[in-house]
Amino acid sequence: MSQASSAWSSSLNTNNPIPPSIPELSNGFRRVLAHIAGDGRLLTDPADCWAYGYDNSRRHALPQAVVFASDEEQILQLVSLCRDAGVPLTARGRGTGTTGATVPDRGGVVLSLERMDRILQIIPEDRLAIVQPGVLNAQLQQAVGDLGFFWPPDPTSAATCTIGGNLAYNSAGPRAVKYGTARESTLGLRVVTGRGEALRTGVMTTKGVVGYDLTRLIIGSEGTLAIITEATLKLTPLPETKRTLRATYKDIHAAAAAVSAIMAQPIIPCALEFMDASAIATVRHYAEFDLPDGAGAALMIELDGSAACIEESVSAVCAAARNAGLLELRRAESKEEIAALWKTRKALSPTLRHIAPKKINEDVVVPVSRMGEFIEGLEQLSQSTGIRIVNFGHAGNGNIHVNLLIDPDDPDEVARAAECLDAVFALVLRLDGTLSGEHGVGIEKRDFVGQELGPTALALMADIKRCFDPAGILNAGKGFPSP
Structure with a gap:
């Protein structure tokens, strides 16, 4: 077993309480922390802090304190307090x-930003919105939607x-297939660096x-470089109309050929999702579709644009989607038919959670x-390791959610899953992913990470972190x- 696989395997069932090696916060630190936090914005009782030690992974660790951010000055x-004391934040x-x-x-x-x-x-005239970091994605979409705009990032968890x-x-x-990621839809940020300094990045213009482009550097850095206190977001006008299609194919190769053909012609779908045979079989086992x-594979295709041109767009994409395997x-x-067509795709994640609550969900x-070629390689890995793999995701940009369905209480299966995951990542990199x-x-x-990034890049990124x-x-x- 590789070192990376061993580290992953040993962590699968870990709840991660604070190890004994982590020192307690000093009384002096706690007094200053309470002053900075202010009334009603500090938790220190372990029972209260416990709820802020998790995310939507298998991991959970207890913070020693939780502060609810109120503003940039705080x-x-x-x-600055944590920097001087060497306390993780x-x-x-x-x-x-x-x-x-x-x-x-x-x-x-833990610094919770949910109250900002x-x-x-x-x-509207500049097509931008300025928001605090705790604004919910759905909250922003509603506010700008009333003015005829949207912010392109639309993760599944948008409501929360x-x-x-x-x-x-x-x-x-x-929507990233047509409108890009958060980096393409953000003009600038206000942040606090680990030095304890406020910084404005980016511009108010397109x-x-x-x-240097510090905005794009900080976006995607997972809070390791700076804490975002404000964001200037680029808005996009809502399209006049949409059309929804579902294409079903005999196998993944026919579906993949259709995706390539669709993406090679001028009309870009606003969504192009896929499900492989395992995903379809999984959903069919629990519901009628x-x-x-x-x-053997299905594509969900959504097109948007002007009412005058939408039918031409539909015709072009339909022509590209047709092949011998359709x-x-x-x-x-x-609206009812649209809901019916999306039903299969939307039912997949809940179904997988029902089958394997602690499934390994990888995003490559x-x-x-x-x-x-990638899906075929995954099928071979599933057969050779005995690990059930279900795949779906954003076909228009090759973003595949690879789900390894395992029993975390079976040590042998956990070990095989670790080896399988190593092989999945190796396959991704071999295919230039x-x-x-x-x-x-x-x-x-x-x-x-070291499998994808070379030592020179890793050293440079470590310098940037410092x-x-x-x-x-x-x-x-x-x-x-x-x-």
């Missing part, structure tokens, strides 16, 4: 991440995830090349042209393997 004081939104990035596995203080939840300004978390992970969702017999191409004509990306598309690295993937956070207090130990 965060500046808190960072972990920023947290609503805990919807899946990689353990907000789990305080080194103890210290104000939409500060919406400027925060804008700050979306930026920390560079989250995207189905063009700007003065200095009207997919044709022999379905079994059925359906088009929704009403391969070039669209190699997606069929990347180990994380939108879920981040956190704890779950940090021991695998420049932003010389005391190493911000989300310590996340994102990169230990030296």
